[in-house]
Structure formats: C-alpha cells, structure tokens
Amino acid sequence: MFAVQFERFGPPEVLTLGTAPEPRPGPHQVRIAVKAAAVSPVDLALREGSSPTGENLALPHIPGVDAAGVIDEIGDEVTGYAIGDEVFGAVDVARLGGASAQYAVLDFWARKPHGMTWAEAGAAGTGVETATRALDLLGIRDGTTLLVDGAAGGVGSIVVQLAAARGARVIGTARPDSHRFLRELGVEPVDYGRGLPARVRALSATPVDRALDVAGAGSLSELIELTGTADSVVTLADFGASAYGVRLSLGRFGGQPDGVHGLTSAAALADRGRFRVPVREIYPAHQAARAHETAARPPRRGKVVLDLTRTG
Ligand SMILES: NC(=O)c1ccc[n+]([C@@H]2O[C@H](COP(=O)([O-])OP(=O)(O)OC[C@H]3O[C@@H](n4cnc5c(N)ncnc54)[C@H](OP(=O)(O)O)[C@@H]3O)[C@@H](O)[C@H]2O)c1
Structure with a gap:
C-alpha cells in the first residue's frame, strides 16, 4: 500500500x-x-x-x-x-x-x-474522545461556566462546542486574530497569556466554575485563582500538574482505557448541525x-x- x-x-x-x-x-x-x-x-x-x-x-x-x-x-x-x-x-x-x-x-x-x-x-477522533473525557472529568453540565485555555486549536475547538452542547457557558482563550473564529463557535473570547484572571473578570461578573487547560502553557496557577480550587481545573497538556494538585488527563497515549467515548454523540450533534x-x-x-x-x-x-x- x-x-x-x-x-x-x-x-x-x-x-x-x-x-x-x-x-x-x-x-x-x-x-x-x-x-x-x-x-x-x-x-x-x-x-x-x-x-x-x-x-x-x-x-x-x-x-x-x-x-x-x-x-x-x-x-x-x-x-x-x-x-x-x-x-x-x-x-x-x-x-x-x-x-x-x-x-x-x-x-x-x-x-x-x-x-x-x-x-x-x-x-x-482523538479530539472528540479527549474533549468528552475532559468534560466528564470536570462535570460540565447545563449552566456551568467553563474557561478553556487554548480554545482555538484542534482539541480546543472541539471541547468548546461539546461543552456548549451540554449547556455550558464557554469562555475561551486565543490570540486576538482568532477571536472571531471562537465567536463563530459560540465562545466568548479572551487573549491568552499572563494576566488571564484580570481579563476574564473584566469580561464577566459571573464566576468561572471550571477550567480546562488544553495549551499546557503554564497557566495552571491562574486557572486555580479563577475557579478557586485545584479540583475545578483539569489539564490535557501540562506534565507539571501534580505540583498544583491539578488532574492531568491522559487518554489513549497515557495508557488509560478509552472506548468509543463521545464519537457517536458528536456524530449525532453534527447531523443536527450543532457540531462541526x-x-x-x-x-x-x-x-x-x-x-x-x-x-x-x-x-x-x-x-x-x-x-x-x-x-x-
Ligand atoms: N491529554 C490528552 O489526552 C491529549 C489528547 C490530544 C492532545 N493533547 C495535547 O493537547 C495539546 C493541544 O492539542 P491541540 O491538538 O489542540 O494542539 P494545536 O491544534 O496545536 O492547538 C494549540 C492551541 O494552543 C494555543 N496556544 C499557543 N500558546 C498558547 C498560550 N500561551 N496560552 C494558551 N493557548 C496557547 C494555540 O494558539 P496559536 O497557534 O494561535 O498560538 C493553538 O490554538 C497538545 O499538547 C497535545 O499534545 C492531549
């Protein structure tokens, strides 16, 4: 072949x-x-x-x-x-x-x-499986306010839509020229990088309930500051997470079990025009x-x- x-x-x-x-x-x-x-x-x-x-x-x-x-x-x-x-x-x-x-x-x-x-x-495939695993771990449901750090990339752009489909309000970080892209996905955009808590608070009076770090760019202490507790934060890419008491979710490449995690429901959402x-x-x-x-x-x-x- x-x-x-x-x-x-x-x-x-x-x-x-x-x-x-x-x-x-x-x-x-x-x-x-x-x-x-x-x-x-x-x-x-x-x-x-x-x-x-x-x-x-x-x-x-x-x-x-x-x-x-x-x-x-x-x-x-x-x-x-x-x-x-x-x-x-x-x-x-x-x-x-x-x-x-x-x-x-x-x-x-x-x-x-x-x-x-x-x-x-x-x-x-992997984006949907990873997003579903992370959203389950964080207990994302109707009414949750979720902050996604690294929201515009391959995994982030899937996470934000599947979170919104669960009824969450989603705030996502990206560079300024990707903000429009995030808005099209139903996300409230904010710039990534140091000083995130102040920018998020300026955006919204509502507290952030949960945060997902997709970028692995060293934001865990700021994400904990925003949610109030390390339990409310999950990272997919920061291997120093344990020093912060934050859960690192590794799936298929970390040896944990997987399955058809989320693929069928994401496919159904796509057919209803609610996921791309x-x-x-x-x-x-x-x-x-x-x-x-x-x-x-x-x-x-x-x-x-x-x-x-x-x-x-
Ligand atoms: N744990 C798991 O099970 C699992 C599964 C799949 C992937 N991953 C990991 O998750 C990470 C993301 O994967 P991906 O496919 O989404 O990667 P990707 O498509 O390359 O996207 C990464 C995103 O992060 C943004 N970014 C860059 N610097 C940032 C910063 N300082 N703060 C916040 N965001 C920043 C990038 O924006 P710009 O390009 O505009 O700078 C980009 O949109 C990778 O490390 C990957 O290996 C983990």
Missing part, C-alpha cells in the same frame, strides 16, 4: 510518500481504506524525535492518529459493522500512528455522519511535509488534514 512515512527523525522534509506493508485488524479492530487523516501535535513531536512516548518508535513510521474511511476488513469480535461502512475514529494505539496511509487499522470508531465531510470526520470539526487546511498526501509545516505554525485554528485520495 502507499503511505506517508519517515525513516529518520527531522524536519517536515523527512516525510515521503512511499510503500509499506498493509496492516491487518486484530480483535475489536476494523481496517479502513483511508479517505482523510489528521495531522496532530503528537505526529509533529514523533517526527522531530522529541516525544517521550516515541522513545522506542519503530522506523519507518507512518504518522497520524485519526482517520476516516470505508471499512474493508473486520477483526474478530466486531459486531454491528460491515464491509463498506463509512466510519471515523482513531488508530491502533500501540503504533502511535498509521493513519496517513492507503489502509489503517482503527481501535475506536463510529459511523461517519452525513453532516461531516471526509476531512472533518478524519480530524474528529474546524478544518484549517487540506493537503494531498504527497504534500504531507507542507501539511506538517502548516500544523506547526500559528495561528492554529482547528485541524490540518491530509487527503489520502490524492497522491500526486
């Missing part, structure tokens, strides 16, 4: 469109003919050789943890799905990648909603290096996606 891959760590130019052995689905897995696969921060870190999770990464490595496509093989013990079904989800956890190829094995998936394009569906996956740019597979360059460059709004149906 064809695959976007790298044989050595380095800049985006190490990515090539080459050939690789076809993966086979194990129990509880399906294989898809990939239509679209997202580019995520973990892909960039693994390619650079800077991710601790990638210490023993086997090379060549096929990046990509999220994909959408058409089921062409079904593993043992999978029920309710047939060859030809259109699905989206996330890849085989143990491989830390594998999505940006002709075929990919999914560990968790749901039916692709009609309301999502292939690119949106290919970008949804913001896609910043789509590149054909043979331009994967450009896709990685873009994904690393601010302003990051939503996801960069590879179109695996276009190979040259």
